Amino acid sequence: MFLRRLFLALCFFTPLARAADMPDLVSPENRIVIGENDAPWRELAAELRAHGNVTAPFTENRYLPFKKIPVVFTGRMRLSAEGALSLQYESPEKQLMLVDARGVMLRDSRGRTREVPSDPRANAATTALLHVMRFDLDALSRNFELYGRRDGDTWQLVFDPRPGELSRVLNRLVVTGKDAHVKQLEMRKSALQGIVIVIGEADTQVKFSDEERREFFR
Amino acid sequence: MEPARQKFIARLILFVFALVGAFWLLRLDYGRKISTNVIDLIPVDERAPELSLVRSLTDQQQARVLLLALSSGSEAPPAEAVSAFADSLRRSPTIAEVEVLGASETRNALGTFVFERRFDFLLPRWLAEKHAQFSSTGRPASEFSTWLAGDTAEQLDHFLTRAESVAFQELLPSDPLLLVPSLVEKIQSLAVSSSGEVNDHALVWAIVRDSPFSEAGQDPVFGAIESALSEARAIASEVELRWTGVNRFAAESKARIKAEISWLNTASLIGVIGIACLFVRRLWKVLHLVPVVLFSTLGAWVVTTMVFERVHILVFVIGSLLAGVAIDYGFYLYMQPALRPDEPYREKLGRLLKPLLTSCLTTVIGFSLLFWSELPLVQQLGVFVSAGLISAVAVAMLYFAQLDRAFLETRNFSPPSSPRARYIVRPLFALALIVAVVGPWRLHWRDDIRQLEIPAVELRANDAAVRQLFGDAQERTAYLTHGETPALARAALERFTTWHDAQFPHAPATSAGYLLPTEAAWTQRGTLLNALADFPEKLRPALDTRGYTAESFEPFFSAWEDLRAAESPAYASLFTDIRRVLTGPLGLLFHLDENGGPSWFLTLADHPPGAEPPAETSTFGVAQLESLNSLFSRYRADTAKLSVIGLSIIGLSVFVLYGLRRGVRIFMIPAGSCFFALGLLGLLGQPLNLFHLLAAFLGVCLSHNYAIFSAENARRHEPPPPSIRISALTTGISFGVLAFSRIPVISALGSTVALIVFTALLMVELEPLGQTSGHKKPPAN
Numbered sequence: 001m002f003l004r005r006l007f008l009a010l011c012f013f014t015p016l017a018r019a020a021d022m023p024d025l026v027s028p029e030n031r032i033v034i035g036e037n038d039a040p041w042r043e044l045a046a047e048l049r050a051h052g053n054v055t056a057p058f059t060e061n062r063y064l065p066f067k068k069i070p071v072v073f074t075g076r077m078r079l080s081a082e083g084a085l086s087l088q089y090e091s092p093e094k095q096l097m098l099v100d101a102r103g104v105m106l107r108d109s110r111g112r113t114r115e116v117p118s119d120p121r122a123n124a125a126t127t128a129l130l131h132v133m134r135f136d137l138d139a140l141s142r143n144f145e146l147y148g149r150r151d152g153d154t155w156q157l158v159f160d161p162r163p164g165e166l167s168r169v170l171n172r173l174v175v176t177g178k179d180a181h182v183k184q185l186e187m188r189k190s191a192l193q194g195i196v197i198v199i200g201e202a203d204t205q206v207k208f209s210d211e212e213r214r215e216f217f218r
Numbered sequence: 219m220e221p222a223r224q225k226f227i228a229r230l231i232l233f234v235f236a237l238v239g240a241f242w243l244l245r246l247d248y249g250r251k252i253s254t255n256v257i258d259l260i261p262v263d264e265r266a267p268e269l270s271l272v273r274s275l276t277d278q279q280q281a282r283v284l285l286l287a288l289s290s291g292s293e294a295p296p297a298e299a300v301s302a303f304a305d306s307l308r309r310s311p312t313i314a315e316v317e318v319l320g321a322s323e324t325r326n327a328l329g330t331f332v333f334e335r336r337f338d339f340l341l342p343r344w345l346a347e348k349h350a351q352f353s354s355t356g357r358p359a360s361e362f363s364t365w366l367a368g369d370t371a372e373q374l375d376h377f378l379t380r381a382e383s384v385a386f387q388e389l390l391p392s393d394p395l396l397l398v399p400s401l402v403e404k405i406q407s408l409a410v411s412s413s414g415e416v417n418d419h420a421l422v423w424a425i426v427r428d429s430p431f432s433e434a435g436q437d438p439v440f441g442a443i444e445s446a447l448s449e450a451r452a453i454a455s456e457v458e459l460r461w462t463g464v465n466r467f468a469a470e471s472k473a474r475i476k477a478e479i480s481w482l483n484t485a486s487l488i489g490v491i492g493i494a495c496l497f498v499r500r501l502w503k504v505l506h507l508v509p510v511v512l513f514s515t516l517g518a519w520v521v522t523t524m525v526f527e528r529v530h531i532l533v534f535v536i537g538s539l540l541a542g543v544a545i546d547y548g549f550y551l552y553m554q555p556a557l558r559p560d561e562p563y564r565e566k567l568g569r570l571l572k573p574l575l576t577s578c579l580t581t582v583i584g585f586s587l588l589f590w591s592e593l594p595l596v597q598q599l600g601v602f603v604s605a606g607l608i609s610a611v612a613v614a615m616l617y618f619a620q621l622d623r624a625f626l627e628t629r630n631f632s633p634p635s636s637p638r639a640r641y642i643v644r645p646l647f648a649l650a651l652i653v654a655v656v657g658p659w660r661l662h663w664r665d666d667i668r669q670l671e672i673p674a675v676e677l678r679a680n681d682a683a684v685r686q687l688f689g690d691a692q693e694r695t696a697y698l699t700h701g702e703t704p705a706l707a708r709a710a711l712e713r714f715t716t717w718h719d720a721q722f723p724h725a726p727a728t729s730a731g732y733l734l735p736t737e738a739a740w741t742q743r744g745t746l747l748n749a750l751a752d753f754p755e756k757l758r759p760a761l762d763t764r765g766y767t768a769e770s771f772e773p774f775f776s777a778w779e780d781l782r783a784a785e786s787p788a789y790a791s792l793f794t795d796i797r798r799v800l801t802g803p804l805g806l807l808f809h810l811d812e813n814g815g816p817s818w819f820l821t822l823a824d825h826p827p828g829a830e831p832p833a834e835t836s837t838f839g840v841a842q843l844e845s846l847n848s849l850f851s852r853y854r855a856d857t858a859k860l861s862v863i864g865l866s867i868i869g870l871s872v873f874v875l876y877g878l879r880r881g882v883r884i885f886m887i888p889a890g891s892c893f894f895a896l897g898l899l900g901l902l903g904q905p906l907n908l909f910h911l912l913a914a915f916l917g918v919c920l921s922h923n924y925a926i927f928s929a930e931n932a933r934r935h936e937p938p939p940p941s942i943r944i945s946a947l948t949t950g951i952s953f954g955v956l957a958f959s960r961i962p963v964i965s966a967l968g969s970t971v972a973l974i975v976f977t978a979l980l981m982v983e984l985e986p987l988g989q990t991s992g993h994k995k996p997p998a999n
Contacts, residue, residue, distance in 0.1 A: 062384065066391050066770030071378045092379040106382055110724055193387065 025149050026158055032146040038137060041148055044155065045135035047180035054079040056202035058087070065192040077199065078216050080208065083134040086216040098217060099126055105218060128166060132159070132175060132185070144173070154178045224563070228620040232513070232613065239516040242524070251523060254431050254472050254531050280806065281430050282314075284463040286422040286443070287687045288450065293418055295450065295457045300420040303450035303457075310442035312427055312434070317802035319421040319688075331799045332733070333389070333398055337781045338792065340397040342735035342743040349746055362749055367756035370394060371764045392773040394761070404732050419687050423803050430465035439465055462681040470674050472531075475961070479535060482955055482964075489951035497944045499627040506621065507548040510614045514544035517609025522602045529598050536912070536967060537602040542949035543581070543916070544610035546923045546941075547574060551614050552626045553941035563619055572875075577926045578611040580871045581919040584864035588915075591860055593853040599912065628940040639987040646984070650894050650977075657897020664905035665851040695827045697727065699837040700818040704793050704810045705737040707817040710836035712736050714821065717835055722825050730807040731819035734796055740789045747782055754778055790814070854908040861915045865889075868922060880929055887925035887985075888918040891977035895970060909963040910970050917974025920949060921981075928982050938982045946979035 032038050060073040075089040084100035094109040104126055107113045131139040140146060143166055144159035159173040169189065176184040181202055188194035208217075288295050288303060300318055307316045332339065352365050374394050377383050386399045393399070428434035443461065450457045494504045518540055522529055551574065556566055585607070588600025618624035699714050701707030711731045718727045735743075754775045758768040793810040800808070807820045820840070831837040869889075873881035892914050899906060924946060928938035953975065956968020 062378070064378070064387055064390075066767055067378070068765045068767060073379075073381075087381070089381060095381050097381045112724060189387075195384070 025156060026147050026160065030147045030149050030158075032137075032141075032148050032157075034138060034141045034146075040150070041137060041146075041157070044177075044180065045137055048135050048182070049081075051180070051202075051204035052081045053206040053208055054202050054204050055206050057200035059198045059200075060087075060089075061196045061198075063192060063194050063196070065190070077197075078206075078208070078212075079133055080217060083130055084217050085129065085133050088216060096216065099129055100218070101130065102218070128159070128161075128170070128173065129187075132173065221562075225620040228616040232509075232616055232620075235513065235613075236516065239520045242520050243516075246523060249433055251529060252531055252534070253528050254468060254475075281464040282426045282435075283803075283806070284313075284424040284426060284439070284443075284461060284465075285684050285688050286424065286459060286461040287684055288420045288422065289418055289458050289460070290454055290456050294420045296454050297420075299450040299454040299457050300422070302453050303446045304422055306446035306449040307422070307424055307442060310439075310445070312438045312442050313424050314427040315425040315801065317423045319423055319803070328799055328804075331795075332401065333393075335795070336393065336397045337777070338787065339733055339735060339796075340401055341395070341781075342739035344395060344397055344400075345746045345750075346736075346739040346742055349742070359749070363751075363753045363756045366750065366753060367760040370757060371760040371766070374761075374766070375764055391770050392777065394757070394771050394774055401732065404726070405728050405730065421688060423688075426463070426465060430463060431468045436465045436469045439463075440469075460680065460684050460687075462677075462684040467674060467677055467681075470677055474674075475531065475535065478959055478961060478964075482959060485955045485958075486952040489955060490948045493944060493947045493951060497628050497940065497947075499629060503626050506552065506617070506624075506626070507545055509617050510548035510610055511544050513613035513617075514540060514606045514610035517613075518602045518606030521605035522598055525601050526594075526598055530595050532595060532963075533598040533602055535961075535964060536599060536909075537606070540603055540606040540610075542952045542971075543603070543920055543923070544606055545948065546920070546927075546945045547578065547611045547614040548617075549626075549941040549945040550574065550923075550927050550939070551618050552624060553628060553939065553944070555625060563624060566624075567615060567619075573926045573930065574611060574615075576871070576875055577923040578607050580868045581922060582607050583871070584861075584868050584915065584919060587860045587864040587867070588857070591853070591857055593857065593908075596853065596857050596860075596908075596912070603916075628944065630940065643984045643987045650890070653897040653901065654890060654893035655897070657900035658893060660900035660903075661896060662900075662905055663851070663854065663907065665854055665907050695823050695825055696840040697821040697823070697831065697837050698818055698840045699729075699731070699821060699835065700816065701836055702816055703814045704734075704817040705789070707731075707810075707819060707836075708734055708736050709738070711819050711821070714831055714835035714837040717831055718821075718823065721829055722823060725823050725825040727821045727823040729819050729821035730800055730804055731821070733800070734792060734810075737789055740792075744786055751782070854911060857908060857911055861911060864915065865918060868918075872922075872926075876929065880933065883932065884922075884925040884929055887978055887981050888921040888974075890981060891921045891974045892918045894977050895973040898973065899970070907963065907966060909966045913967040913970035914974065916967075917971045917978075920946075920971070920975050921978030924978050924982050932986070935986070937986055942982055943979065946975050946982075950975040950979065 032041055055076060055078045058075060058077045060075075061070040062073070063070045072092075073089050074091050075087060078086040078088065080086075082100075084098065087097045087099075089095045089097070096105075096107040098105040098107075103115060105113060105115050128140070128143060131143075137146070140159060143164070144161055147158040147160070149156055155177050157175045157177075159175070161167040161170050161173075170187055171190060171194075172186075172188045174184075174186040174188070175182055176186075181199075183199055185197040185199070186194060187196075286303075288300055290296070290299075294300075304316050304318050307313045348366055348369065349362070351369075352362055355365065357365060371394075373396060374390070377386075377396055377399065383399075386393075386402075389398060390396075426435050426439050430436065430439075443459070447457070447459050450459075491504075495501060498504055515537075518537060519534075522533065522537075551567070551570060554566065554570055557569075582604045585600045585603045588596050589604075591597050591600070697714065697718070699707060699711045701710050708731060711729060715727055715729070715732075757771075758775075761768045761771060790812075793812055797805075797810060797812070808818065810817045821837075827839055830839055869881075869885045872884050875881075876884055895917065896906075896910075896914060899910070924938075924942045927942050931938050950972045953968045954972040957965050957972060959965045959968060
C-alpha cells in the first residue's frame with residue numbers, strides 16, 4: 001500500500017516538482033521585456049495565432065493540499081480563433097467549462113448551464129488565461145513578469161503575477177510548448193496546489209460547425 | 219313665488235353650493251388624495267391572498283427599485299467614480315439603500331456570514347437529509363456515525379470530480395460536509411442575477427425612500443441621480459449612465475396623461491362649439507350651459523373626494539366625460555320653448571320634470587350600483603357620475619330659474635318626412651338588428667392592465683436594455699410561498715421545493731429561503747448532534763481511506779467540537795440574523811416578520827411557467843402582470859353583473875313610469891344601440907375589456923335620456939326635440955375625440971360611447987320616418 005502511494009505521489013507530483021525547479025528559468029537573463037527582447041516571442045505568438053481554431057485532447061491534473069493524489073480529468077479542448085477556450089470534460093464526469101470574454105460558464109451532463117458569478121480574483125485569473133490563449137504579450141506584460149527560454153524546438157514561458165488580485169489566486173503560470181504548439185499549461189497556487197493541463201496532439205485550422213459552436217461555445 | 223324671490227333663492231343656493239364646494243376642494247392635499255399608481259386600482263383588502271401579496275410586493279418592494287448601469291466607453295468606469303456615484307446616492311435623503319453589485323465587500327460580508335454560521339443555518343437541513351437517507355438503509359441507529367463518515371468522504375470525492383470544485387479548494391478543509399458549496403450551487407442563479415458581472419458596466423442597485431408614484435419619489439430622486447452622476451464625472455468625465463425605475467414610468471405617464479387631458483379637452487371643446495355654431499341661433503347664449511357643467515363637475519369632485527380616502531386619477535379622466543351627460547339636462551331644459559309667451563318658469567319646469575327626473579334618477583340608480591363593485595376605480599366612478607348627475611339636474615333647474623328668458627333658439631335640421639323614407643329606413647333597421655343579434659356572439663375579452671397607461675416605447679426599450687445588464691433577460695418563473703409565521707412559510711417552502719424539483723428536474727428552483735433551516739430540522743439538530751458524538755473519529759479514517767490527509771481537515775474537527783460545546787441559539791433569532799445580512803436585491807426575495815407574523819419567500823426557477831403548485835405548498839406562480847390581468851377579468855365579470863342588474867332596474871322603472879307600450883319603445887333605444895355597438899365591435903374582431911363595459915353602461919344611460927326626452931314627442935307623433943340632436947352630437951363628438959387617445963382604455967371608452975350615442979341618435983331620428991304614419995309637424999323653436 002505504502003509503495004503504491006509513493007509511486008502515485010512520485011508520478012503525479014512530478015510536473016509540479018519540475019515547475020518548482022525553475023529558478024534557473026526565472027532569472028534576469030530570461031526576462032522578456034516588451035519592446036526590447038520580445039521579437040522571437042512575438043514571432044511565436046504570431047505562429048500560434050495563425051493556427052485559427054484548434055482542438056486537442058487534454059489531461060488535467062488537479063493537485064490539492066488535502067489530497068495525496070491529484071484528481072485527474074480528461075477531455076477535449078477547443079480554442080476558437082476569437083480566443084474562447086472550451087474544455088469538454090469526458091471523465092470522471094461529462095461536463096463543459098467555457099472561458100470567454102463574458103466570463104466562465106459551466107454546463108453539466110444534463111445540459112444545465114450555469115454562469116459562474118464574477119469575482120475580482122476569478123476575473124483576473126480568467127482574463128489572464130484568455131490573454132495566454134491569445135498569446136497577447138502586451139496585455140500579459142501588464143499583469144505578469146514574463147520569462148522565456150527556448151531549447152531547440154521546445155520552449156517555455158513563465159508568467160509571474162504582479163502584486164494584486166491575480167497574485168492572490170495564482171502564484172505562477174507556466175506554458176510549455178514544442179514548435180508552434182502549446183503542450184502544457186500549469187497554473188500553480190502553491191507547492192502543493194495547482195493545475196497542470198497536458199495537451200495532446202492538436203488539430204489546427206479546424207472549422208467548427210454551427211452545431212459545435214452552439215454546443216461548446218456561446 | 220315671486221320671480222324676483224325665485225331668482226334670489228336660486229342664486230343664493232348656487233352661491234352657497236359653489237362656496238362650500240370650493241372651500242372643500244381648496245383644503246385638499248391632492249398629492250395624498252389623488253393616486254396615479256396602477257396598483258391602487260386593486261383593493262387593499264383584495265380577497266385572494268396571493269393577489270394581495272402580489273399587490274404588496276409590487277407596490278412596497280419592487281416598485282421602489284432603481285437599476286443604474288454606469289459605463290465609460292466600452293469599459294466599466296473606474297472604481298473610484300462608481301464609489302463616488304454610490305456615496306452621493308447614499309447621502310441623498312430620497313434614497314433608502316444603495317448597493318454596488320459585485321462589490322467584494324458585500325459579497326465577502328455575506329460569504330463570511332454564511333461560512334461562520336454554517337452550522338446554524340446549513341447544518342440542520344444537511345443533518346436531517348442525511349438522517350433520512352440513513353434511516354432508509356434500515357441499518358441500526360448506532361451505525362449512523364460510521365455511515366455518515368463514509369458518505370461524507372464519498373460525497374467529497376464526487377464533488378472534486380466537478381469542474382467548479384476548484385473554486386472551493388481553500389474552503390474544503392473547514393467544510394468537508396460541503397455545506398457552503400451546496401448552498402452556493404442551490405442559490406447560484408440568485409447570485410448571478412445580482413452579481414453585476416457585466417464587464418463593460420458597473421451596476422448599482424438602489425431603493426427609493428418614497429413611493430415612486432408620489433412627487434417625493436420622482437423629481438427629488440431624479441435630482442439625486444443627476445447629482446451623483448456629476449460627482450462620478452468629476453472623477454472620470456466620460457462616465458455615462460443608463461438607468462430605469464418605476465418612477466421614470468410614473469413621471470412620464472403623469473406628464474403624458476396631463477398633456478392628453480389638455481388636448482382632448484381642447485379638441486372636444488372645438489367640436490362642441492362647432493356643433494353649437496351649426497345649431498344655435500345666438501351662440502353666446504350657449505354660455506348659460508357652462509355653469510351647469512361646471513357645477514355638475516364640482517358636485518362630483520366634492521362628493522367623490524369626501525367619500526373616498528384616495529381617488530385614482532383615471533376617475534377624473536373618465537369622469538370628465540360626465541360633462542357629456544350633464545349637459546343633456548341643460549339642453550333639454552334650455553331648449554324647450556314655452557307653451558305660451560307668459561308661461562312661468564315653474565310651470566314649464568313642472569311639465570318637463572317627469573322626463574328630467576326619470577332620466578336622471580334611473581341613470582343614477584344604475585351608476586350607484588357600481589358602488590358595490592369590488593374594484594375601487596369602478597366604485598369611485600359610480601359615485602362620481604351619480605353625484606355629478608344629481609348636481610347637474612339640480613343646478614340646471616336652479617340656474618335657469620334665475621334667467622329672465624330661459625330659452626335657447628335653434629336652427630331646425632329635421633330630416634324631411636317622406637312616406638318613401640321607410641323603404642330605406644326599415645332595411646337599415648333590419649341590418650342593424652342582424653348586427654345587434656349576431657355580433658355580440660363574436661365578442662371576446664382581453665383584460666390587460668397595461669392598457670391603463672400610455673405605452674412609453676423608448677422607456678420600455680431602455681428598461682429592457684438595463685434589465686438585461688442586470689441579468690433579468692432570461693426566461694424565469696417566479697413563485698411566492700407564504701405562511702402565517704416565518705416557520706410555516708419556511709416549512710411550506712420545503713414542501714414546494716420537493717414538488718418543484720420533481721416537476722422540473724432539469725431546472726431546480728432557487729430561493730434565499732434555502733439559507734434558513736426549517737423549524738423541524740432546527741429542532742432535530744441537537745438530537746442528531748448528540749447521536750454523532752464520535753463522528754470526527756469515524757470521519758478521519760474514512761477520509762484517509764479515500765486518499766485524503768485527515769490532518770488537513772483539522773479546522774473542521776475543531777469547529778465541530780466547538781459546536782457541540784456551544785449553546786444553541788433560538789430559532790427566531792435566525793430571522794433577525796438573516797435579515798441583517800441579506801440586503802440589497804437579495805433582501806427583496808423574502809419577508810420574515812420578526813414578530814412571528816405572515817411571511818413569504820420568493821423562489822426563482824429557470825423555466826417558462828408550467829404546472830401550478832398544489833395548494834398544500836402554499837405557493838403560487840407570480841406572473842405579476844398575468845395575476846393582475848386575471849384580477850381585472852374577475853372585476854370585469856363583477857362589473858358586468860352589476861351593469862346587468864343596473865340596466866334591469868332602469869328598464870323596470872321605465873316600464874313602471876311609462877307603461878308597457880311606451881316603455882318598450884324607450885327601452886329599445888338604449889338597449890338596441892348598445893347591442894348594435896357591441897355587435898359591430900364583435901364583427902370587427904375588436905377585443906373588449908372592462909372599460910368597454912363601463913363605456914357601454916355610460917352609453918346606455920345617455921341614450922336612455924334621448925329615449926325619454928323624445929318619448930313625449932313620439933306620443934304626439936312629432937319629431938324628437940332638437941335638444942336631443944345637439945346633445946347627442948356634442949356628446950358623440952366629445953367621446954369620439956377620446957377614440958384618438960393614446961391611452962388604450964380611454965380610446966376604448968370614447969369609441970364605444972360615441973358609437974352608442976350616434977346609433978341612439980339615428981334610432982331616435984329615423985324611427986318616426988320608418989313608421990307608416992310619419993310625424994305631423996316639427997316642434998316650434
